[in-house]
Amino acid sequence: MSQNQPVSSTTAITDYELENGLQIVVIEDHRTPVATHMVWYKNGSADDPQGKSGIAHFLEHLMFKGTKTHPKGEFSNIVAELGGQENAFTSVDYTAYYQRIAKEHLGTMMSFEADRMINLILSEEDVNPEREVVLEERLMRTDSDPGAQLQESIAATLFTHHPYGTPIIGWEHEIRDLNREDALDYYTRFYTPENAILIVAGDVSPEDVKRLAQETYGKIPRHNLAPQRVRTLEPAPRTARRVSMTDEKVEQPVFQQAFLVPTYRIAKGNDAEALDVLCQLLGGSSVSRLYKTLVIEKEMATNVGCWYMSTALDQAQFMLYGVPREGITLEALEQASNAVISELASNLVPEAELERAKTRLMADVIYAQDNQTSLARIYGTTLATGSSIESVAQWPQMIEAVTSEDVRRVAAKYLNPQIAVTGHLLKAA
Amino acid sequence: MSSNFTPSSHADASVKPSNRVQSIVSAKGIEVWLVEDYTVPLLALEFSFQGGAAQDEPEKAGTSNLLSGLLDEGAGPYDSDAFQSRVEDLALDLSFNCGADFFGGTMRTLIKHRDAAFDMLRLALNEALINQNSIDRVKAQIISGLKHEEKDPNSMAAKAWRQISFQGHVYGRPVRGNYETVDTITREDILLFQSRIFARSNLKVAVVGAINASDLLRLIDTTFGNLAEKAQLINVPFIAPAGQGTTKIIPLDVPQSVIQFGSAGPLRNSPDFMSASVINHILGGGVFSARLFKEVREKRGLAYSVYSSLNCYRSAGVFVGATATKNERARESLDVIQEQIADLAQNGPTSEELINAKKYLTGSYALRFDTSSKIAGQLVQIQNEDLGIDYIDRRNSEVEAVTPEQAKNAAFELLGSGKLLVTVVGQPEGF
Secondary structure, three states, rough: OOOOOOHHHOEEEEEEOOOOOEEEEEEEOOOOOOOOOOOEOOOOHOOOOOOOHHHHHHHHHOOOOEEEEOOOOHHHHHHHHHHOEEEEEEEEOOOEEEEEEEEEHHHHHHHHHHHHHHOOOOOOOHHHHHHHHHHHHHHHHHHOOOOHHHHHHHHHHHHHOHHHHHOOOOOHHHHOOHHHHHHHHHHHOOOHHHEEEEEEEEEOOOHHHHHHHOOOHOOOOOOOOOOOOOOOOOOOOOOEEEEEEEEOOOOOOOOEEEEEOOOOOOOOOOHHHHHHHHHHHHHOOOOOHHHHHHHHOOOEEEEEEEEEEOOOOEEEEEEEEEEOOOOOOOHHHHHHHHHHHHHHHHHOOOOHHHEEEEEEHHHHHHHOOOOOOHHHHHHHHHHHOOOOHHHHHHHHHHHHHOHHHHHHHHHHHHOOOOOOEEEEEEEEO | OOOOOOOOOOOOOOHHHHHOOEEEEEOOEEEEEEEEOOOOOOEEEEEEEEOOHHOOOHHHOOOOOOOOOOOOOEEOOOOOHHHHHHHOOOOEEEEEEEEEEEEEEEEEEEEHHHHHHHHHHHHHEEEEOOOHHHHHHHHHHHHHHHHHHOOOHHHHHHHHHHHOOOOOOOOOOOOOOOOHHHHHHHHHHHHHHHHHHOEEOEEEEEEEEOOHHHHHHHHHHHHHHHOOOOOOOOOOOOOOOOOOOEEEEEEEOOOEEEEEEEEOOOOOOOOOOOHHHHHHHHOOOOOOOOOHHHHHHHOOOOOOEEEEEEEEEOOOOEEEEEEEHHHHHHHHHHHHHHOOOOOOOHHHHHHOHHHHHHHHHHHHHHHHHOOOHHHHHHHHHHHHHHOOOHHHHHHHHHHHHHOOHHHHHHHHHHHHOOEEEEEEEOOOOOO
């Protein structure tokens, strides 16, 4: 891969900061006359005050309820009339709002989005039905799905002290008590220009974006201090923990194992890059170690895989999963999976296998350039979790530099079943 | 409405992609729609063969879907492992899919691996090994997926709705088959299906990316040119969805009821299709200003998700929507939905609703064309629906041309009976 051009060079990225502290990133893509406009706030569910779980997500819903200047529905109606699409999402570390729209309407979007950064108003008659909507969302996503309940429990068990153990949507009993004042307090604390990142991707020029941003977001005064994210840290795990969910709705059992791992912001050396390569080697394809061993060779599983939450502010999850074939117990699958990990922790992977995994990771960077919304998300996620714009450009070289020994080292260091949380999803007898 | 924006004219949003679509024909007579674009060093290809699960033998339901899982399990000189290793070495995205009416595939490659990528696709389509070992493995994966959904409320509601609506018709069968039919499918069944469906007469292809027409045509002929000339398709009879007026409750121990509702809709080639699309958008399209979103979610907090849509099969048209509400208020949710449907059917949309719907539908059309893969997908869909290469230019004028009278008639035609087929999964109260 070394003969490749650095992948970032084909996409023009410009960044600057307004006087009020708002960070701006412009990603040019002139192929189609549309633009993606996103505002990211550097706060997520892990910043919910104690006892107010779900407030970051609840506020995200309430941000659609109107402002002093633009009453409820006006923004959404205009987005729709202009042929735009809009939505918002909340993660553990950030909350983001976006519109995808014909490029000539970018200024209108900025004007409305800037307005709701500062002028939100909330009435009880808007807050109360929306709380019901969130409770329905929780019923839909989690409470009707045993698999989702197991996931929730695995996270709550892995993080004994850090807020990543609390679900983004919140615990049901705390959602029920969230009120208008909670939402406004949270809004005042976090929705400020110095806590926000504006990302515009698409058929736009950096000069136009800067001018429009100054006319809209630029009018918002500084709040002086950017809010601090002070979080309790997760202590080093020392025990193996097991959780299981048995339910009559489960027809297909599942095995999961979660490990506490560092992320790009906090990893020492190249541990995060090595974990990315390890994740690809272990479960990223049909030639990955888990797939080849458990699905093809041993015929114990119908599917296996893993994911690594590499972009997060604090230590996060590395999750491995397997779906057993008929007649295979979760215990047997778990044992076989442990053997695969142990092999990777003990011996170096052959060079060809390492190269194959890196090739895929670096190709995905080029594929991402085909999608302005994906690019906007990559930059938003990176910046909102404490990494820099330069780190996006450097990433392919950093991945390329990962060695077999790096992979072995992080496998041995972090994927230790003796300090992991193991989850079993089981059919009721 | 605010005055600080200019409504987009229908022309400006969609001019660009259409100007760039070329229809080119290979020496072996295969037509390809190409958008040449060198901005990003990649290429996206999408293809489809008419003839998906609706072409399965009834007692072998799931054959087409099973085949879609087997094409990359070894082909030509490569066994399964060697094939997959090569896919990874090339960082190739190659996948195959199967719906009711079409068997399709997508490929995305870095341009530096272009020829090798086409060769992998050629092998998969012409020389797939389909050995017994792979068949058993993919069957196990399909069964596992069926199990996973067996007690999933959304899947259960949708499955029941399809079964009642299309009773006795191939569209009533699950695309993936069921435990029994998947179990009985043999290698010979799969090969027979493949030989009937993989042909040039029912093939549609679109390519977007860094390639010129002559290079592409050469690669298209080596990839698809040796397929049989003519597909052997069985006729799929037209069917009008049945069961309107029926409410089927399926008990499941969940705190929230999933409600699926619907009735007949227009066929894609019906002259009423565009008017009906506008009506559906006003009722339950994907915007926060849709009636169902406002009435069910925003005003009453009854649900997180509520929508309606028009699904066009080749031989059936369907209007279908869904929501999920806590069991105690499931009846209320359905009542609100039915009130909105009745009101729209009787009174038609307001003139403001009609104007706004047209603005959204025309203005947002360009958003379907902002990545190479999405463009390729749109171009194959336009071919599958026989809309013509000028459709991208025509489409927004067709939306604009819907008159208030046509919209009112379409609302009555689509929703006027007020009778819906409703399937509910959960423990709903008030039914």
